[in-house]
Amino acid sequence: MLSASTRAAQELMLHLHGQYFFAIGAAAKFGYADHLASGAKTADELARLTDTHGPTVYRLLRALGDIGIFEEREGHFANTPQSELLRADHPTSLRPAALFLCHESIVTTWANLDYSVKTGKPAFDHVYGTGFWHHMKEHPDVGPLFNATMASYTSSQIEAVLDAYDFSGIQRLCDVGGGQGRMLAAILAKYPKMRGILFDQPHVIGGAAPTLERAGVSARCEQIGGSFFESVPAEADAHLLKAIIHDWNDEDCLRILEAVNRASKPGQKLLVIDAVVQTNRAPGNTLDLNKMVDLVMLLFTSGGRERTERDFAALLGASNFELVRVLPTQSPISIIEARAK
Ligand code: SAH
Numbered sequence: 001m002l003s004a005s006t007r008a009a010q011e012l013m014l015h016l017h018g019q020y021f022f023a024i025g026a027a028a029k030f031g032y033a034d035h036l037a038s039g040a041k042t043a044d045e046l047a048r049l050t051d052t053h054g055p056t057v058y059r060l061l062r063a064l065g066d067i068g069i070f071e072e073r074e075g076h077f078a079n080t081p082q083s084e085l086l087r088a089d090h091p092t093s094l095r096p097a098a099l100f101l102c103h104e105s106i107v108t109t110w111a112n113l114d115y116s117v118k119t120g121k122p123a124f125d126h127v128y129g130t131g132f133w134h135h136m137k138e139h140p141d142v143g144p145l146f147n148a149t150m151a152s153y154t155s156s157q158i159e160a161v162l163d164a165y166d167f168s169g170i171q172r173l174c175d176v177g178g179g180q181g182r183m184l185a186a187i188l189a190k191y192p193k194m195r196g197i198l199f200d201q202p203h204v205i206g207g208a209a210p211t212l213e214r215a216g217v218s219a220r221c222e223q224i225g226g227s228f229f230e231s232v233p234a235e236a237d238a239h240l241l242k243a244i245i246h247d248w249n250d251e252d253c254l255r256i257l258e259a260v261n262r263a264s265k266p267g268q269k270l271l272v273i274d275a276v277v278q279t280n281r282a283p284g285n286t287l288d289l290n291k292m293v294d295l296v297m298l299l300f301t302s303g304g305r306e307r308t309e310r311d312f313a314a315l316l317g318a319s320n321f322e323l324v325r326v327l328p329t330q331s332p333i334s335i336i337e338a339r340a341k
Contacts, residue, residue: 023064024086025102028095032061032070033079033086040076092155096148103142105135109299116298124300132300137203147204150243151182151211158186160331161273167191170269174199174236176228176260177244181208183273184240185215196221197233228256234263242273243333246293249303250315257319264340270321272336275306276328289332312336 002010027033030050035041041049043058050057061070061077069082079087085094100106105128112123124132136143167173167187174197175184181198188196196217198208202225212218224233229252232239239260245253260270275290290306297304307315313323321338328334 020064020067021098021101023060024069024098026060027064027069027083028086028098029102030057031088032057032077033083033095034088036070036077036079036083037087037089040073040078042076046077092152094152094156096145096152100142100145100149103145105139105142113295113299120298122299122302125302131302133201137201143203144207147180147207150179154179154182154242157329157331157333158183160329160333161335162186162190164327164329165271165335165337167194170194170238172197172236173238173240174233174263175240175242176232176256177241179204179208181211181221181223183242184221185211185217188217188220189215194220197236198223199226199228199233201225201227228259230259232259232263236263237265238269238271239264240271240273242271244274245272245312245315246274246297246306247301247304249301249305252303253315254319257315257321261320261340266340268340270316270338270340272312272316272338273333274312274336275332276312276326276334276336277306277308279308279310293332309336 030052032046032050035046035049043061044054046052046061047054047057062072064070064083065072065077067082068080069086070077071080084090085092086098087093088095105124108127109124112127115121115126116123122132124135128135136146161183168191170191171193172195173184173187175181176199178184178198178200180200184196184198188194198205198212198221200208205223205225208223209218212221212223226232228244241256241260244256248256257270264270275293277290277294278288294306297306309323309326312326316323316336316338320341322341324337324339326334326336
């Protein structure tokens with residue numbers, strides 16, 4: 001006879017084996033959450049609205065209901081707080097991320113995790129024969145989806161960042177690798193006297209205009225394309241690096257930080273926003289999203305990883321910055337304030 005703890009372990013393991021994110025991706029693709037915004041509907045009604053197969057819509061949404069995404073009430077499905085986040089028009093929508101995670105290139109890379117575990121090298125490069133950033137640039141079926149996914153993750157962190165850090169005093173902030181401007185737009189909207197420079201690869205910057213316009217900050221935000229391995233804009237009095245350092249190995253991080261340092265006057269601020277791995281907690285035993293993000297870095301980047309405060313202090317020290325303080329936020333990321341020496 002199985003012990004109660006083995007049975008509980010089995011049940012948990014079998015749940016974790018469930019391919020939930022594929023089900024989430026399919027629900028996002030057909031926009032069921034959008035159609036439920038106006039009220040509960042039957043699976044057949046949803047199927048008619050989305051040109052999908054009624055009995056199968058029922059099976060899909062019923063399975064997702066098990067983990068709180070949609071709920072079934074007397075033959076009708078309704079949104080839950082989780083499924084609301086799949087709506088395209090939700091201010092912190094995770095719909096792009098749900099679609100991106102089901103993209104073939106992402107799924108295939110995860111299917112090669114064993115390669116990364118054996119070698120410590122990125123499965124993505126192994127499968128596609130090129131680096132992630134180059135692939136995103138060359139493949140319009142997934143590159144824009146990646147940019148939208150970053151914007152969607154960033155949206156869910158904006159409030160926490162704005163609550164945790166007082167940006168006043170900065171006159172011109174340059175967001176280095178700022179993607180399509182979601183974070184910078186939110187900061188500029190909160191600080192109406194601040195000006196911004198959005199810096200990223202030219203093909204990424206090209207898609208930033210709608211975000212800046214929606215936030216009403218276009219007139220205060222310059223957009224500059226380039227590579228942070230060469231140089232970054234020097235007209236700013238502070239730089240921001242959000243979700244950049246974790247993408248790169250130490251050597252590449254130093255090149256980026258040195259470029260920022262060359263563009264900074266002594267005493268000038270650098271804000272690094274990234275996960276800071278906690279070393280004072282039992283490392284293997286707490287639920288921490290950043291540990292999965294760390295695996296994403298393993299699979300998709302050449303030596304990117306989540307780092308500890310000590311790692312950040314060492315990188316900053318080696319690139320002529322000093323770490324001033326680390327501010328936790330209500331989200332899984334922290335704000336590391338540094339000063340150019
Ligand atoms: N800071 C944004 C985007 C992070 S994703 C956010 O937090 O949402 C990493 C970003 O680095 C992408 O937008 C990517 O286009 C950019 N990037 C990658 N290589 C780059 C390079 N060589 N120069 C400038 N930006 C680069």
